[in-house]
Amino acid sequence: MKEERIAKSEIAEMNGSAALPRKSGEMVFHDAWERKSFTLAVSLSEQGLFEWHEFQSELISAIKDAEGEDPDHPSRGYFESWQVSLESLLEKKLD
Amino acid sequence: MxxxxxxxxxxxxxxxxxxxxxxxxxxxxxxxxxxxxxxxxxxxxxxxxxxxxxxNDLGPMNGAKVVARAWVDADFKQRLLADATAAIAELGFGGLQGEHMVAKENTADIHNVVVCTLCSCYPWPVLGLPPSWYKSFAYRSKIVIEPREVLAEFGTTLSDDVEVRVWDSSAEIRYLVIPEQPEGTENLSEGELAEIIERDSMIGVTKVNAP
Structure with missing residues (x-):
């Protein structure tokens, strides 16, 4: 899996990654901790600590919780829910 | 920053x-x-x-390369529409959450747009990370009910005879929209075409403009 990833970045470099990316991109992470929370989750799933769909289920319910009765004004942001999901899943997996 | x-x-x-x-x-x-x-x-x-x-490496340019190939290579486009996962893998893209890809082609009569009404399922390996608006409740709820209005908010106005199809992503299926190739770009190379294809057009909220 790791080697597969490296191959992909090689493909990107081969085509001159500096020229193409971010044409339509906004900054994908607004704050540094979002980036870290995101990569911790991906990294742990790649290590096999959990299956991605397990994380995804947690995330879906966390987002739903946050949206509650007023979905236009969720009680927390997307990455806050992301972090909550990761904490909750880790609690189950590490104990 | x-x-x-x-x-x-x-x-x-x-x-x-x-x-x-x-x-x-x-x-x-x-x-x-x-x-x-x-x-x-x-x-x-x-x-x-x-x-x-x-x-950086799994950003929208991977998706742009897939679309550009489909524009210049009719056989590839057929394979992409028949089995997007396999066709995309031909170009070396695959991986986490992108296993079950389905491609939908925009035409003069049909405009496809993608959403995930439950959370934010998204074809990461070809489009990178989802934009924040894709994850917002406003987009997730409104695109299904009033797709034309939402598309207009993105600057995409469609005439009444164009059928809008909204595809709801799930953990199993991720959609990639193949936007229409703009007129006047027939002489561009595959690489040049890839540069004009922006992320939002592959979600289906915008069209590709000629450079």
């Missing part, structure tokens, strides 16, 4: 956090990272590498 620009105003941006929230979340995530490092479950190097891959 966190500024970004758009060609048109986008109504689905999340508001910025205040400093206190950011500080609290930073501490919370750092605490988790420290615990995972201590347990040897992640490494600093591994985290950095992954972040780099998802931000």
């Amino acid at each position: 966190t500024t970004h620009s758009h060609d048109h105003p986008n109504p689905y941006h999340e508001s910025e956090r205040d400093e206190a929230t950011n500080k609290a979340m930073t501490e919370r995530v750092d605490k988790m990272e420290a615990l995972l490092l201590e347990k040897g479950l992640v490494s600093k190097e591994g985290i950095e590498k992954l972040a780099d891959i998802y931000e």
Whole structure:
């Protein structure tokens, strides 16, 4: 899996990654901790600590919780829910 | 560092956090990272590498290359429409969450647009990370009910005789829209075409414009 990833970045470099990316991109992470929370989750799933769909289920319910009765004004942001999901899943997996 | 620009105003941006929230979340995530490092479950190097891959190498240009190939190679387009996962793998793209890809072609009569009404399912390996508006409740709820209005908010106005099809992503199926090739770009190379194909057009909220 790791080697597969490296191959992909090689493909990107081969085509001159500096020229193409971010044409339509906004900054994908607004704050540094979002980036870290995101990569911790991906990294742990790649290590096999959990299956991605397990994380995804947690995330879906966390987002739903946050949206509650007023979905236009969720009680927390997307990455806050992301972090909550990761904490909750880790609690189950590490104990 | 966190500024970004758009060609048109986008109504689905999340508001910025205040400093206190950011500080609290930073501490919370750092605490988790420290615990995972201590347990040897992640490494600093591994985290950095992954972040780099998802931000830079798996960005929308992978999707743009798939679409450009489909525009110049009719056989590839047929394979893409028949089995997008396999066709995309021909170009070397695949991986986490992108296993079951379905491609939908926009034509003069049909306009496809993608959403995930439950959360934010998204074809990461070809489009990178989802934009924040894609994750907003406003987009997720409204695109299904009033697709034309939402598309108009993105600057995409469709005539009444164009059928709009909204595809709801799931954990199993991820959609990639093949936008229409703009007129006057027939002489561009595949590489040149890939450069004009922007992310939003592959979600289906915009069209591709000739350079």
